[in-house]
Amino acid sequence: MNTEHEAASDVATLYWVGGTDGYLKMIDQTLLPTEYKEIECRDVETVWEAIKKLRVRGAPAIGIAAAYGVVVGLQTEAGTSRAEFDQRLKIVAEYLAGSRPTAVNLFWALDRLQKLAADSADLDSGEMHALLLEEARRIEVEDLEMCHKIGEVGAALLSPGDGVLTHCNAGGLATSGGGTALAVFFEAARQGKGIHVYADETRPLLQGARLTTWELMQRNVPVTLISDSMAGWVMKEGKIQAVVTGADRIAANGDSANKIGTYSVALLASLHDIPFYIAAPSSTFDLSLESGAEIPIEERQPEEITNGFGKQTAPEGVDVYNPAFDVTPAKFIRGIITERGLIQPVTTEQVLRVLNSEPVQS
Numbered sequence: 492m493n494t495e496h497e498a499a500s501d502v503a504t505l506y507w508v509g510g511t512d513g514y515l516k517m518i519d520q521t522l523l524p525t526e527y528k529e530i531e532c533r534d535v536e537t538v539w540e541a542i543k544k545l546r547v548r549g550a551p552a553i554g555i556a557a558a559y560g561v562v563v564g565l566q567t568e569a570g571t572s573r574a575e576f577d578q579r580l581k582i583v584a585e586y587l588a589g590s591r592p593t594a595v596n597l598f599w600a601l602d603r604l605q606k607l608a609a610d611s612a613d614l615d616s617g618e619m620h621a622l623l624l625e626e627a628r629r630i631e632v633e634d635l636e637m638c639h640k641i642g643e644v645g646a647a648l649l650s651p652g653d654g655v656l657t658h659c660n661a662g663g664l665a666t667s668g669g670g671t672a673l674a675v676f677f678e679a680a681r682q683g684k685g686i687h688v689y690a691d692e693t694r695p696l697l698q699g700a701r702l703t704t705w706e707l708m709q710r711n712v713p714v715t716l717i718s719d720s721m722a723g724w725v726m727k728e729g730k731i732q733a734v735v736t737g738a739d740r741i742a743a744n745g746d747s748a749n750k751i752g753t754y755s756v757a758l759l760a761s762l763h764d765i766p767f768y769i770a771a772p773s774s775t776f777d778l779s780l781e782s783g784a785e786i787p788i789e790e791r792q793p794e795e796i797t798n799g800f801g802k803q804t805a806p807e808g809v810d811v812y813n814p815a816f817d818v819t820p821a822k823f824i825r826g827i828i829t830e831r832g833l834i835q836p837v838t839t840e841q842v843l844r845v846l847n848s849e850p851v852q853s
């Protein structure tokens with residue numbers, strides 16, 4: 492636990508230091524696992540770059556970073572009129588919204604802060620700034636509570652000795668510190684279920700190889716790293732009894748966007764009659780979308796594939812297609828694990844029923 496970190500998280504993915512004149516501190520995830528370094532974000536441009544370059548990544552973590560990014564971006568408005576403050580708030584929110592398009596938590600957090608400001612027109616700029624910092628901290632702490640509940644709901648689905656496969660990183664590093672898919676594994680391990688995790692390396696940015704294995708080893712959860720192309724074979728060999736991944740945006744019918752390669756894993760799981768679960772907080776649902784067809788998919792730079800981590804592995808000028816996410820249709824998802832319970836079957840009716848219920852009691 493970082494002594495400066497006020498939220499009760501044991502993985503200090505990101506946190507605010509000080510008052511409204513403070514700053515956002517975060518682990519630079521691009522350096523893991525070989526270097527553990529925290530960076531300080533003292534202006535909104537640094538926050539934007541950190542999200543864009545995946546120094547901070549994962550839907551919930553991106554939402555928290557954006558919320559604190561708004562607070563940082565408003566530090567230029569100390570002592571201004573409320574009208575000037577609100578104009579700057581609009582500019583900063585639009586700027587941060589342009590960092591990455593798929594993770595809905597980013598937009599959910601920005602909308603939440605802007606609505607708070609609209610509902611607090613009577614406050615002066617200093618009071619409003621302080622209230623926005625409180626709300627950003629609330630988003631962080633609420634996420635930690637959601638992660639712990641997701642862990643409890645999901646762990647109940649796993650049996651002693653299960654082999655479980657995951658794709659990308661949906662751990663503490665992708666959230667306030669508790670994780671979503673990995674929260675399920677952490678809780679199952681805490682309950683003594685003796686699970687064994689198989690982590691896809693997750694090309695091209697290797698969040699699985701670099702981050703998921705690191706987190707699980709930190710917590711002494713047995714983990715085996717496999718290449719993405721091995722997922723089908725370990726299922727065929729009977730090593731996998733369940734698959735759990737995170738999500739970046741879930742449509743009202745349960746179609747789920749997640750790291751590229753997740754769709755293939757879901758199809759393979761279906762072929763082997765292995766349950767495929769998504770673990771995600773309610774803040775990752777976008778009920779304005781009827782289906783996953785409308786989820787915006789981020790395309791990233793070709794160099795992530797042709798020059799991953801500095802080594803050229805393809806001819807100069809080769810044509811590259813690099814979508815960062817894909818969408819798994821609800822029909823391939825056995826259940827969606829949320830802090831409000833398990834959504835099963837995965838239908839619009841069930842999504843709305845569970846999301847309208849209260850969070851499970853720990």
Ligand SMILES: CSC[C@H]1O[C@H](OP(=O)(O)O)[C@H](O)[C@@H]1O
Binds near residue numbers: 661698737748750
């Ligand atoms: C708990 S959300 C984790 C989710 O975010 C990752 O994407 P990225 O690393 O590009 O931010 C991936 O889709 C994970 O499943």
